[in-house]
Amino acid sequence: MLIAVDAVGGDHFPQNPVQGSIEALKEDDSIEVLLTGPKDLIQKELKNLEYDSNRTHILDAPEIVGMDESPSAAFKSKKASSISLGLTAHKKGECDGFVSAGNTGALLAASTLILGKLEGVMRPTISATYPTLKGISLLIDAGANLELKPEMYLQFAKMGTIFSEEILNKKSPTIGLLNIGEEPEKGSDEHKEAFQLLSQMDGFKGNIEGKDILYGTTDIYLTDGFTGNVVLKFGESIPGVLKLLLSKTMESEQVSPEVQKQLFTILAKGLNTFNYEHVGGVPFLGVNGTSLVGHGGSSPTAIKNMIINAAHCVTHKLNDKIVASLN
Structure with missing residues (x-):
């Protein structure tokens, strides 16, 4: 090879x-x-x-x-x-x-x-691995296609399912459509039509909201490339922001250097799931x-x-x- x-x-x-x-x-x-x-x-x-x-x-x-x-x-x-x-x-x-x-x-x-x-x-897509409390999920599209036709959501779901099964070792991966509400009638006309098309897939769990992402509600998150890239970059900022907040809080509370070291060690272990190194890179599906x-x-x-x-x-x-x- x-x-x-x-x-x-x-x-x-x-x-x-x-x-x-x-x-x-x-x-x-x-x-x-x-x-x-x-x-x-x-x-x-x-x-x-x-x-x-x-x-x-x-x-x-x-x-x-x-x-x-x-x-x-x-x-x-x-x-x-x-x-x-x-x-x-x-x-x-x-x-x-x-x-x-x-x-x-x-x-x-x-x-x-x-x-x-x-x-x-129809069009290739960029997927991205996204850390959650339940492990790695897949975010599609992460920036390749700023606008999607309803049929593209379905294709991306199918491609993402294959990748999740074969490479991420997910058995029967579940799929969620990122939206502004959980109800089927939420979102734009494209979202509503995509919802109906995705309903033919066994793994489709319906609409999910931004609050569901880090909890790992589904194994695959579907969205357009504009929204997906914003979500991706926001997620990448979380570990750094948490470290800064912890550092400032410990400084104001006059926490001893020994305790600070211990807390940072605990934080690093807790954030290990956010480490992109485990996957390394993803294919253009x-x-x-x-x-x-x-x-x-x-x-x-x-x-x-x-x-x-x-x-x-x-x-x-x-x-x-x-x-x-x-x-």
């Missing part, structure tokens, strides 16, 4: 992508990696590491897509970028998948245009290939897990099962 890794994607390249790749090789001996990016930069980083040279390959891609670049402009102007060349190699069958912690918009645009869509898919995106600040551990998840998507024949579910 050869997985291409964007060696210059994310906030901490090439260190974290390269180190994470080597960690993946050590954890799973069925995996090989194709490090994609400027060859000299990758080789310089590899000199600092012990690795299996027989399972570590390099695809020279001299151009780098910045995190703040326009997705469409980057895709059009940087044909020799790690994203473009890595996905092209995947399209040609030279590798089995591609992962990146880089520019999400550029990766989605390139994945859609280079790999194309799966048969029957609906593209005709295996393309995963991770958090821009991905650590080597997160990169490692994203590579392993990409391999799981391939071995579990995720796309074949998605196509079968839509037909």
